[in-house]
Amino acid sequence: MLGDRLDAWTASWWVLVVVGLLTGAGVGVGIRSVLARLRRGAVLRPGGVEIACAVVTAASLAAGWGTARLVILLWAGWLGVALAAVDLRHHRLPDALTLPAWGVSAALVVGTSLWSPGSGSVPRAVLAAALVGGLFWLVWRIAPAAMGRGDVKLVPALVLLTGYLSWGAAVLGVVLAFVTGSVVSLLGLLSRRMTMRSALAFGPHLLAGCWLVLAVPGWSAGG
Template sequence: MDLHEALVVLVHLALLGVGVWLLVIDVRTHRLPNRIVLPTLVALLALAIIEALLTGQVRSLIGAVLGMLILGGFYAALRLVSREGMGGGDVKLAAVIGIVLGWHGWQALAVGAASAFVLGALYALVLMALHRADRSTRIAFGPWMIVGAVLGIAAG
């Protein structure tokens, strides 16, 4: 394993830690704090830029920026359509996840984005079947976004 690969693994382990932290917070409070999400967003953009400058490979940087814009934009549109459904933290987290998945490639982005909605819907259906939720029950979506991102990375 060369230095670049070791650094990529290290960044992914750090992201896993941040993801677990956000997952726990969102489940408990239905919030994704800006004090965690926004610095993560800035750090990931900086790392993608630094990697492109050091390696001379801009493909991953372009994928990361497009992933951020596509996934963040999609969640922003969902938030505009229904303020009660998607929270602002979800939109910002989508931009973070878009950077990571876009850096990995289009397949990772598609699988990660779709997995979040499929898993979240299945969870809601199970809760409704068990009569622990109804159509008005608020369900934290951040955890499903994070799990979906892990699946996207694994598939990509």
């Protein structure tokens, strides 16, 4: 009996992964097409975006299936693929994606709250986005070289998602971004592929931090 249940669970898991890979690849085609049409987007070769989106989608489904956070997890993954592709290539985050992302993230957390009451807090999400976004703006105004303006515009959309889960998630998403960014910079310096004046594309680290916190909410404290 237990063996039959395990076999059924394994089969269902593989179906979920396959569906995620196929769906993600299709979404990746759409993302690459949109990026090519944006005035400050990017023209990318076929393959990379599709593969990245397929992997992120499958991982999002595996991590969030059956939970209220699934939709915002998928959105964070797809937004991450789109913006990271541009930032890594051109060191910019287009306003055409970062600014509308505020509205999409807000709509998704409100929708998630209505669909699953008690799964998070919309007021907390808004307050966290305002506080963290304001802090990033202040840092940018004081030391513009410390981060890009696109990063400042991106942060509220991401903290809306993590802040919906908890204050700990909102903080941890940003902390992970700085930790991973520091590690990449250190490795770049040690390998001599970067210098102290090299610019680091910070957007992908912010996006990865957000997605990781949503995928593994147990990392952060509740509340």
